[in-house]
Amino acid sequence: MRTKVSDIMTTDVVSVTPATPFKDVAETLIANAVSAVPVVDRDGRVVGVVSEADLLRKEEFREQYYREGYKPPLKVRLRHRDARDKAAGDTAADLMTAPAVTVPTSATVTQAARIMDERDVKRLVVVDAEGRLIGIVSRHDLLKVFVRDDADIAREIREQVLERELWAETSGVRVEVIHGVVTLGGRMDxxxxxxxxxxxxxxxxxxxxxxxxxxxxxxxxxxxAGQ
Incomplete structure (x- = not known):
């Protein structure tokens, strides 16, 4: 059995709209103890994500660039133009990272982990075929697949892998699982x-x-040949 995103995602997801003010976004993050929220339009479609880092840019740039008499070098200004724009933002639409990195409910845990690594994100927004918000899957959620009971893992190996997927004689195969480490012993043809x-x-x-x-x-x- 391949665990799907739908099996482990969080479905009770708080969100904001593009027009949500800066302070309301901040209060939403604090009140719900989350580090980011999806931004959805009136139809429930995900249009972006606002994270703590997005909000903190306002204070960061206030400290770095708005001190009296300070003018950052041109290269610095160009490199941080997008961040500076976010620092000046007043609504979720101004602050959000768009488009959001999303996955469908049918994605496997392995696929989700690969996307997180490739896109360097800590969470993925789960959407339906129309792009509407369904849930959130985080790195913490992905770790759930590694806390399965050893007996449950051994049962799946015997019943699913050895008896169904592997078209071979496996009656002589031994399966032992300790802390997730599987030892396969015995003899095959x-x-x-x-x-x-x-x-x-x-x-x-x-x-x-x-x-x-x-x-x-x-x-x-x-x-x-040649060996």
Whole structure:
């Protein structure tokens, strides 16, 4: 079973509109103990995200650039033009990062983690096919897949991987799971089947590592020319 974003996301999500004033956005973050909120239009479609960092730019630029007599170098002004514009913003529309980084409910945890890494974000907005807000998935949520019970992981490996996904004789395979680390032991007919079993087990949600102690009766690994 591949855990989907819909299985772990937070659905009770607070949001703001593009017209929400700066102070109201700040109060929303504080009151709900969150570090960012999606910005949605009147139809519930996500148009951006406002984070604590977006709000703090106002104080940052007040301190750095608005001191009496201070004029930052041209290169600095150009590099920080977008941040400066946000610092001068008064509403969520001025402050938000757009477009928001989103995922559909059908995305897997692995896909969500890859997007977070590629886009360097701590959370993803979950939307439906029309771009409407459904939920939020954070890095903290993604970690939930690694706290599965060892017995539950072992059960999935035996019932889903060994008995259904792997078209091979697996009655001689032993499965042991301790703190998410899976040890596969026993004997299989072919080396290729043993290798496939290990690869499939690595994909099971909650598996931290796989210790391969499988043996096989036939080494059917291809022999490359020149070896």
């Amino acid at each position: 072919r080396r290729s089947e043993a290798g496939l079993a290990v690869r499939l087990v690595r994909r099971v949600n909650g598996v931290v590592d796989v210790v391969d102690e499988l043996t096989w009766a036939e080494d059917d690994a291809p022999v490359w």
